[in-house]
Amino acid sequence: MNCASCGQELDSRAIFCSKCGSAVDIYVAGLPTAGIAVAALISVFFVPVLGIVLGYVARSEIKNSRGTKVGRGLATAAIVLGWVFSISYILFFVIWIALLLASTPDSLLVD
Numbered sequence: 001m002n003c004a005s006c007g008q009e010l011d012s013r014a015i016f017c018s019k020c021g022s023a024v025d026i027y028v029a030g031l032p033t034a035g036i037a038v039a040a041l042i043s044v045f046f047v048p049v050l051g052i053v054l055g056y057v058a059r060s061e062i063k064n065s066r067g068t069k070v071g072r073g074l075a076t077a078a079i080v081l082g083w084v085f086s087i088s089y090i091l092f093f094v095i096w097i098a099l100l101l102a103s104t105p106d107s108l109l110v111d
């Protein structure tokens, strides 16, 4: 992350810029959240796989922005939720198929 007023590279825990003394958190609070991270978190509830993909895209975009974009937490949340939902859906589908097969009369099953 760099200082918003002088461009000095800052420690991620820095509260004040070591070069010009500007308060770091004021600039961080005013930074726009990466739109993709928000889109990822919304889409993950409808299409988990899309949320995962957008989450990774958002994270790399935030990483490459060198501190000019925030929202890494949102992107990470989208990725984690995306995996949880995907695995849940797969398990649900597998159980549903298993139950369907279990309740199918033997005469309909092909050996």
Ligand SMILES: [Zn+2]
Residues within 6 Å of the ligand: 003, 004, 005, 006, 007, 008, 017, 018, 019, 020, 021, 022
């Ligand atoms: Zn500075």
